[in-house]
Amino acid sequence: MTAALSRRSFLKAGALGAAGLAMPDFVARTASSLEALAATPPPEFTSFLDVYRKQWTWDKTVRGTHMINCWYQAHCAFDVYVRDGLVFREEQAAEYQQLRPELPDMNPRGCQKGCCFSHRMYEPTRLKYPIRRVGERGSGQWERVTWEEALDDIADSFLDVVTEEGTDRVIWDLGPDINIGAANAAQARFAQLTHSICLDSNSSNGDGHRGAFETFGNIYMERGIEDYFYSDVILVWGANPVYTSIPNAHFFTEARYNGTDVVVISPDYSASAIKADLWVPVKPGTDAALALTIAHLIVEGDHVDKAFVSEQTDLPLLVRQDTGAFLTEADLDGGDEESFVMVDAAGGFHIAERKTLDLDGVEPDLDATLDVTLDDGTQVAVRTVYSLLKERLATYTPEAASEMCGTAPGLIRRLADMVINARALSNVAGSSMNKYFHGNLTERAMILIWVLLGQMGKPGSGYSAFGFLANDGWEDYVSGLRIPERMAFGTELGLDLLWDLAKGESSEIFFKKMATTNFTDPGSTLPVWSSSALFWHVHGGIVDLAEDAKKWIPGLKQPVREAINSALHKNWIPLQPAPDREPRILFHYCANPIRSVRGSQKLLEVLWPKLVKTVVIDFRMTTTAQHADYVLPAAAWYETTDHKWVTPLVPYNHVTNKAVEPLGESQNDFWIITMLAKHIQKRAQERGITSIDSHLGKEIVLDNLYEDMTMDGAYSEHDVDKAAGAILEYSSNLSHVSWEEQKEKGFARYSQIGLSPLSIGNAGELKEDEPFIPLTYHTKDKQPYPTQTRRIQFYLDHPVYLEYDEYLPRFKAPPQMGGDYPLTMTGGHTRWSVHGVWQDSRHMQRLNRGQPYMVISAEDAAERGISDGDWMRCFNDVGEFTVRSKVSPAARPGATIMWHAWENYHFPGRKGPRDVSPSPLNPVELAGDHPHLKFGMLEGQPGTFDRDTRIEIERLSDEEAARL
Amino acid sequence: MQSLKVTDISGFLDPVARPWNGIAAERVDMMPSPLGLQPNDYIIASWEERPYGELEVLSAASVHDGQRIAVRLVWEKDKPSAGAGEGFPDAAAIAFPVRGDPLLMQMGSADAPIHALQWRARGNETRSVNAEGIGSSKPGPDVAAAGKGGWSGGNWHVVMTRNLAVPQGGAVLVSGHATRIGFAVWNGHNEERAGIKAVSLDWIDLELEA
Amino acid sequence: MKRQPGSDLPETRQAALERSVIYRGFADAFRRPDGGCDVLDETLIPPPPPNARKAFVDAFDEAISKSACSLHEAAHSTRDQMDLFEELVRWYDHFGLRRTDTAELPDHISVQLEFMHFLTHQEYLHGDEPEAAETLRSAQREFLSRHLMPLAQSIEEKCRDDLGRYSALADQLPAYLALELERRGTD
């Protein structure tokens, strides 16, 4: 065939006129120009091996990190190796300074996922240009479009929706990977300027630490990782650090060598348990019983730190036996309704101070029970919280608790001895407890142990729950107002905030109260937040899955739907948009709800049809992206400059520097969202739209949105670097090191915890040369806790808690979520990915099994004739999915394990574990109209659960397996 | 054994080319290479109990045209082992003494080296190899070595060719003169390689017809 | 045979110049839906169809359409992507070139064709230096046989044949490259 053709036949007539070098993709490496290079004689060449003779050198190395929510293990400074505009490899920088000679340093950090991220940047899953759906949603039919076309079309839909139906129809679904840096600041500024709704997904991911919130009025408490070295007993309880704290795990293995007792409490003989000095097997979802029996042994053995609990907790406060409410000063003598009463051994009454914990010499009688004559003359019996608690704890003998949690009494007593005799007791916090329906009760019972023993606020001693540490300049950038201006702005709106500060309230209480305005207040200068769990349940139809929740949850007083409606009606919980105002536009930003939300198939059925536009901003093709109208390609982490929040464990701000240009036409998030504002402004001007009132009555100026967004051009779409720097300069806790220095070094230690509502709850001083210890403002400086009683509070006299008999910590058997089936499907964060990001990485999957599997015990497998690797059908009343088995003697009979973050497209029929997890909301978490049980940033919101899901599994026949 | 003079050996490059039918083939008796001579304990230990080099007979024929010599080997093999992926290839070799009186079994010695052509089924790879004793083989002089093998009907047919003239260090072949030739065959399926092979009992006299 | 104006150059240099222009034509054609129209002959490679953008995407954009076949060598080989990038970057570096910061990845067919455009142009400039010309021709042959030809052939197999210009491109490139590989000496 080629004989007929000759070279000339390819050449168009006159084409030679265009002879000459035309090379858009290349430049001369060293020669002055391409022409000059071509003119020089070619180098010596005999075979391709000659190209390998020359030494391979790097163009540059740049400090980078991975802007993803690795949470308890975050973050790590990397050196990123660049050649020819490509990232070829990365290696940990390992330049962290040792804090104190007796403590291990933090080096090298990093994990197996971070050490091959550069490979992920160029894999086929990477998105390179904006794409628009052409077929049905989820059909996988796409068309490549320009940024102009995509942003104009989205801008037009935005303008249609906000002008015709309201600004609360536009929803920002924010996932766990928001960085509280420049990228997320652009999104928050956009949301604040347009009053679109931001979904707070923390609790909906099951990370809300409800028990800590009910007890401390705050979930933010985590210690410096080196501080574990000062503990002599560490309880790894509700966490699996060997999987999910890879860069920090060495502190636990090294502490163990240093003589510390490391105890792991888990259903399975987990990867963390093999590193323990004692492993305590426990039935999934029953840890409350284990905690309560330890508390029982503490009280029974008279090991209670009476001074500590009298000063720091509500245990000495009196409770009316007629109403179950606290006795108030108003009850006693018509005084303050919000002040509560103690009685000393001599019978003298004392009002518990609200501005300080200092008892000033008062010695309350913890066991007091007496009758009191109220201001209105009536006689009422009252008792201390402690006496009620002691009565309840008496029932939790080791034998009784063993029936509930399956842990042998002898083992319980040995564990209790270790805990009681500990000099410094700490716990490794994870996020698994709150993925159980009664997770709040479990956490309250665990906290009881630390509090009864006074193990708080000392080196190596204290309870850890939710770890979060952020710069406090972010809110200033987002609102465009510095803190003083924002406080003044607050008073213009009639808020009594300044008045609180004047009355001597602590800054923690002040700033937490200010944060709650994000959920309700029309004048807030910050974005409008709403609970994503509520949003998925009400607007997403997830509540339909809870129809027969009464069958699964003994003692449920009313259907979940009714509980939600009544809580909304009583304004206990704010939900935006309101139930009758359907959402129209959904922006998924650092989020993947169709993969992560329990029962997510309902969202496609109920929510998706309501939407005019669903837009995903991500750098890879996620499950949610497959069901989107537009997928906008985000730059990868080595292709932009920004910084990210961390936790007090590793209190170092980490910076990623732009090492290479974004691939294809992908752009960084800051650019994408700022350009969205630009296109909305342009289209508004072209369509003659000026401004409208938001659903909260604030004026939204659409035809000047871009100017407002960029503060009149100060921070245009090209200024992510400048904006990131500004945020730090505004911060009180990260402005002590220049932005240039932080970019160069890749990390900088926070100077203090700071005033952000996302960190202030840690309530302690962050020193330069000591690991952080939380809550010392309370334990040492006697500042009040942000609770109703201004103390660590174990008694909740809220009507819902009284109704459900959860006013005091107690054990409740785990519900049979999904129906009466023999096996409990537990789970946990995987070793192989953070959320879904590495779940389809070739390297990670080759070191795993390449496809999803459910770990089942050797016993359960034998009973069902299942051997390792067999295909299984897992089912309950709500749904079913198909997965392969992994049989292990380490797994607990009766409990299976589905490690997290598989995408739906990993499963046959695209049905995964989410399809069998109904996850109805827990009614007590809907409580509101209460001094501290109310919405806050990332806390005080209803959670969702999947660890109580009951299933049965059966082996697929070979024929069925072959057809998959 | 005789290498018949032909006008042009290009007609003989294909192992099953018809002209080979007219060339008398020599029946060469083969035997396993002596285990004791293997270069190290490991190889001896791992083949002590394992049969190898079980080929009993090899048919060899040769022609030359004054410029290049072609040697055709035919031997029985139930199925071919191409040595793709992790497998070992079937292979064959013809060896000539360079000088002195090298012992074939010893693969020659320092002062009596041998010069061989080795063909491997993997990509018909053919190499010129010099050896001065067992385990000492290294690339031989350039004799424009070439080889082509074909398996059919339970037999390998392999033709190896090289120049008669040879640069320094090679085995000299001169039309009209005699020399000696030795043979080796490796069975890839039996993981035979290096010294583990079937070899001709001893040198066979080879006379290049004038 | 179309007479090319201004072909007063000695036969070999003229050939190198024409080949260089053809490579540029193919490079542009695989880069943009309307690329290479000024160079490539319409009878062999028809002009872009009316819905050029959609057809181009359907032909070559694996991130978009089911039937598309990738223009990246990595997608057509089991070789580790970064290892392939290293070799290609070393090739370009050996001849003094570096990709621009916004260029396509090193294994994209338009980048490889542009590299050939450079080598053939350099051959044209050094047409009267036999040694330099021969070095460039052997480099071209080796690059063609190791990378560009197998990629072009794989694209030809996988590319749909109902997409006009773009199907023609996928068919004609391996045909042209076969011509290039068959060439001995001075063509």
Place this chain on the structure above:
Amino acid sequence: MSDRQVAMVIDLNKCIGCQTCTIACKTMWTSKEGMEGMWWNTVSTAPGEGTPKGWEQMGGGFRDGKAQPGRLPKQSEFGDPWEFNYEETLFGGDPHATLKPSGGDPDWGTNWDEDVGGGEYPNSFFFYIPRICNHCTKPACMEACPRGAIFKRDEDGIVLINEDHCRGFRFCQEACPYKEIYYNAVTGKSQKCLFCLPRMEEGVATACSRQCPGRVRFLGFLDDEDGPIHKLVYDHKVALPLHPEYETEPNVFYIPPLAPPSFDAEGNPTEEDRIPITYLMSLFGGEVVEALETLKAEKAARKRGEPSELMDTLISRNWVDLFGPFNKSPKDIEAMRLMEGGQLGTAQ
């Protein structure tokens, strides 16, 4: 040149099985053509099949000085380098396609029996064991190669394959009792871990050591008396060779694993070892009993607040002390041959 021997100690009480060492090695060395299925560093769950699957039954090494026959491991026993149907699933418009290894459901992989272990609940037991080439003092591979293509450097005892001399016979792969040699079917050569020679020559620790987040690996020369290696191997005698009975004198040593107490029928803790001592003896020889006693005693001393040089060495509060003289950062070494292409090991 002095006959020095570089060595490594791997602390199995600190290894968390995260495979960062495996990825560090893979991205550095084994992504070249024909190396897709190679893992020069592996981390396996023990007890288990290990990598390659069942390597301890594949022979090789020596017994009473006599070479023992071995067999060749297959790529599938190392774990096939699965490819995935990304295009079809993610963009292919087939809403039912499932992302999984092409070519059917695998029944084995490099880390297939991760976290399974042995025994029965609640007394099951496992630990992680990272493995690389041991750069043995008496390398079985070197003695098995008929072409002398494997050599051991005098200056540091690193064992290398000269790929120019290698003809792909793979006697070395059979003879290595640890099955730490890999065959490249594309180049027809055998290849192996080179102890990150290009890094070590520049004073930079091996990638598997320096990038290990668990701070598990100690590096240094065996004869360096004030280095950690000498202390752990010779002074405290808690670092033991794996399978000493193979008689190759490996230069990678292991701190044996402790484990939490096992339970009696009622579920109460007993003093009986959770990891059967017979199993540990089958791996590390008889000295493992004394080594474990030393570890427990020194740990108890720390618990009583008494000093312990052994525990301080194993804790290694200053990370960089793990690496003895190899404490430089790769970033600071100009023109590191990090991505050495083409022929390796032609130093000889």
